[in-house]
Amino acid sequence: MKDYSELNTLQVDALKEISNIGAGNAATSLSVxxxxxxxxxxxxxxxxxxxxxxxxxxxxxxxxxxGYLHVGGEMPMGLLFLLxxxxxxxxxxxLFSKEGDTQEWNDMYESAFxxxxxxxxxxxxxxxxMFTKAVLNPSVPSMAxxxxxxxxxxxxxxxxxxxxxxxxxxxxxxxEEREITGHFFFxxxxxxxxxxxxxxxxx
Amino acid sequence: MExxxxxxxxxxxxxxxxxxxxxxxxxxxxxxxxLWDPISKIGGMVHVMLPDSTQGRNVQNxxxxxxxxxxxxxxxxxxxxxxxxxxxxxxxxxxxxxNFSQKNEILRIGERNVQxxxxxxxxxxxxxxxxxxxxxxxxxxxxxxxxxxxxxxxVNKNTITL
Numbered sequence: 001m002k003d004y005s006e007l008n009t010l011q012v013d014a015l016k017e018i019s020n021i022g023a024g025n026a027a028t029s030l031s032v033x034x035x036x037x038x039x040x041x042x043x044x045x046x047x048x049x050x051x052x053x054x055x056x057x058x059x060x061x062x063x064x065x066x067g068y069l070h071v072g073g074e075m076p077m078g079l080l081f082l083l084x085x086x087x088x089x090x091x092x093x094x095l096f097s098k099e100g101d102t103q104e105w106n107d108m109y110e111s112a113f114x115x116x117x118x119x120x121x122x123x124x125x126x127x128x129x130m131f132t133k134a135v136l137n138p139s140v141p142s143m144a145x146x147x148x149x150x151x152x153x154x155x156x157x158x159x160x161x162x163x164x165x166x167x168x169x170x171x172x173x174x175x176e177e178r179e180i181t182g183h184f185f186f187x188x189x190x191x192x193x194x195x196x197x198x199x200x201x202x203x
Numbered sequence: 204m205e206x207x208x209x210x211x212x213x214x215x216x217x218x219x220x221x222x223x224x225x226x227x228x229x230x231x232x233x234x235x236x237x238l239w240d241p242i243s244k245i246g247g248m249v250h251v252m253l254p255d256s257t258q259g260r261n262v263q264n265x266x267x268x269x270x271x272x273x274x275x276x277x278x279x280x281x282x283x284x285x286x287x288x289x290x291x292x293x294x295x296x297x298x299x300x301x302n303f304s305q306k307n308e309i310l311r312i313g314e315r316n317v318q319x320x321x322x323x324x325x326x327x328x329x330x331x332x333x334x335x336x337x338x339x340x341x342x343x344x345x346x347x348x349x350x351x352x353x354x355x356x357x358v359n360k361n362t363i364t365l
Contacts, residue, residue: 049212049264050212050213050214050252051213051214051215053213054229059228060229060343061229061343063358068301142301143301144300144301144339146231146300147228147229147231147341147343147358149228149229149231149341150229150231150232150298150300150340150341150342151300151341152229152231153213153229153230153231153233153252154231154232154301154312156252157232157233157252157253157312160214160267161258164264
């Protein structure tokens with residue numbers, strides 16, 4: 001498989017399915033960590049030119065918090081967790097049992113956020129590894145607080161080397177009480193698709 | 204009322220005529236290259252994502268790369284009536300958004316993009332009259348074809364004009 005545009009509907013559905021299982025795992029972990037009920041949306045898959053992908057996150061100039069890790073090995077891919085800036089503070093309130101007074105971002109929050117990303121990605125990747133039996137080597141997570149376009153741009157560069165299109169599969173995690181919505185993005189690189197399709201029997 | 208600026212998305216390019224403006228929202232490690240001919244007042248902007256088209260496996264979209272993108276933008280501008288020898292450039296972007304502990308080549312992409320853009324502009328004989336590159340933050344840039352003024356907005360930073 002050379003390009004995302006070659007994917008058929010059945011294959012895209014299979015990708016959504018695997019993403020759903022991964023996200024289910026991740027939502028459970030998040031729920032345990034925060035001791036809250038976490039709901040999850042039906043996954044969305046989009047194949048679009050880079051310029052359009054930015055709209056998926058609600059506009060390029062929106063200020064967001066992003067946690068990213070790149071997975072190397074047999075199945076290269078990017079995993080990105082994005083939250084609106086205000087909402088990440090709610091997360092910190094819950095994690096550190098504060099009553100809605102988290103205002104200033106600090107180093108402790110940064111490592112806590114990275115840990116959340118680590119746990120989400122780890123649970124997600126477990127599901128993928130189970131299906132594919134592939135060896136996955138995730139990097140340590142890194143984070144940025146800035147415009148969504150700038151953050152997504154850097155993530156998409158890895159894919160830009162091999163394609164004019166990006167394939168992005170999105171799962172949304174929802175915590176109802178504080179109305180937190182976190183967007184989790186799975187960005188498989190083209191060579192990863194082949195491994196995935198093979199193990200799902202839809203190549 | 205002032206007209207909305209023309210949007211240039213990631214890996215896209217656009218030209219504009221006086222008095223229109225060009226905008227790129229949320230430049231991270233990508234580089235916004237703005238070209239302008241002071242006589243015809245024709246402007247152009249390309250949102251460069253990667254340094255080198257010869258390294259790419261898929262090069263259909265020329266705007267994605269520094270080399271092919273800048274050269275094609277110059278072509279478009281000369282077709283509209285610019286003269287290459289008069290064109291000047293202003294560049295912005297090339298940040299590093301994520302702070303990785305292991306610094307390999309791929310992750311220094313912002314820096315490599317800026318270097319590649321400068322190399323291509325130099326080879327084409329185009330002078331860079333202003334630049335705001337590097338750092339660890341995103342930029343939104345608005346480029347005017349009236350006077351080549353480049354506005355740069357960032358989160359938590361004052362807007363600067365080049």
